[in-house]
Amino acid sequence: MNSDSLQVSRLEVAYGRRQVIHGLDLPPLTAGSVTALLGPNGSGKSTLLRTLGGLTRASAGSVRLGRVELAQANAAARAQHVVYMPQALPRPVHISVFESVLVAAQAQQRARPDAQELERVQALLQHLGIGQLAQHHLDELSGGQRQLAALAQALVRRPRVLLLDEPLSALDLNYQYLVMELLRRETRRHGLVTLVVLHDLNTAFRHVDRALLLHRGRLLRAGSPAEVITPASLAQAYGVTGRIEPCSQGHGQVQIDGLLSVE
Numbered sequence: 166m167n168s169d170s171l172q173v174s175r176l177e178v179a180y181g182r183r184q185v186i187h188g189l190d191l192p193p194l195t196a197g198s199v200t201a202l203l204g205p206n207g208s209g210k211s212t213l214l215r216t217l218g219g220l221t222r223a224s225a226g227s228v229r230l231g232r233v234e235l236a237q238a239n240a241a242a243r244a245q246h247v248v249y250m251p252q253a254l255p256r257p258v259h260i261s262v263f264e265s266v267l268v269a270a271q272a273q274q275r276a277r278p279d280a281q282e283l284e285r286v287q288a289l290l291q292h293l294g295i296g297q298l299a300q301h302h303l304d305e306l307s308g309g310q311r312q313l314a315a316l317a318q319a320l321v322r323r324p325r326v327l328l329l330d331e332p333l334s335a336l337d338l339n340y341q342y343l344v345m346e347l348l349r350r351e352t353r354r355h356g357l358v359t360l361v362v363l364h365d366l367n368t369a370f371r372h373v374d375r376a377l378l379l380h381r382g383r384l385l386r387a388g389s390p391a392e393v394i395t396p397a398s399l400a401q402a403y404g405v406t407g408r409i410e411p412c413s414q415g416h417g418q419v420q421i422d423g424l425l426s427v428e
């Protein structure tokens with residue numbers, strides 16, 4: 166278990182001359198907690214995640230994991246600490262789900278997998294509810310099944326930082342719930358820093374510890390889901406009028422009443 170937090174300060178990211186992330190300072194993302202990255206389309210969520218994952222270069226600022234400056238780490242060193250799962254998954258290859266997860270588990274090791282490693286892979290597939298797909302080929306899976314296999318590949322690597330871009334987008338309600346609970350469990354058990362892009366604000370209310378709300382490449386709010394998801398932030402970030410109703414399980418639930426009128 167590690168206890169280092171991820172610290173982002175004065176981060177600037179541009180595509181050519183167009184700046185997309187503007188001097189972003191985030192509160193430290195602590196080990197053992199799941200943080201939702203929220204915000205409307207085009208607000209910079211994927212850009213931020215890709216930058217933290219080292220796929221997009223920041224033009225200024227710093228991203229530190231404990232004492233390590235990730236921007237200066239080479240790709241191999243960063244891959245040891247940080248796993249990034251993109252919104253659009255790569256084209257699937259013709260290997261089995263089990264093999265693909267085993268390859269991911271072995272990415273940082275030279276030794277041949279032992280029986281314990283094989284059991285660990287199978288157990289993870291069971292926990293994700295896809296044990297029965299272990300011998301199916303990746304290129305023969307449905308979109309949601311592929312997303313679950315990609316999550317297994319990410320989780321099995323036991324990174325210190327887990328960056329997931331809309332990991333629920335292809336999943337049905339049952340799997341959305343299961344995946345978020347598994348993420349929470351794994352994050353606590355292994356002291357991960359987990360940052361997950363979500364569009365469903367009710368999922369954030371139900372399943373995450375903290376939330377960040379981005380708007381036009383700037384941080385609009387940060388805090389608990391109840392502090393971040395408010396009628397004022399619904400209006401400011403999403404242009405909708407809405408209420409937060411208490412739900413039977415003690416957390417909030419968003420009710421949208423309509424769109425803010427455009428003058």
Ligand SMILES: Nc1ncnc2c1ncn2[C@@H]1O[C@H](COP(=O)(O)OP(=O)(O)OP(=O)(O)O)[C@@H](O)[C@H]1O
Binds near residue numbers: 180
């Ligand atoms: N490769 C790129 N080249 C140029 N501009 C880009 C590129 N990728 C994203 N952008 C722009 O950067 C801004 C932020 O995009 P980004 O994909 O980070 O937003 P997002 O919050 O993840 O959106 P969504 O919720 O729609 O996935 C957008 O205005 C987008 O047009």
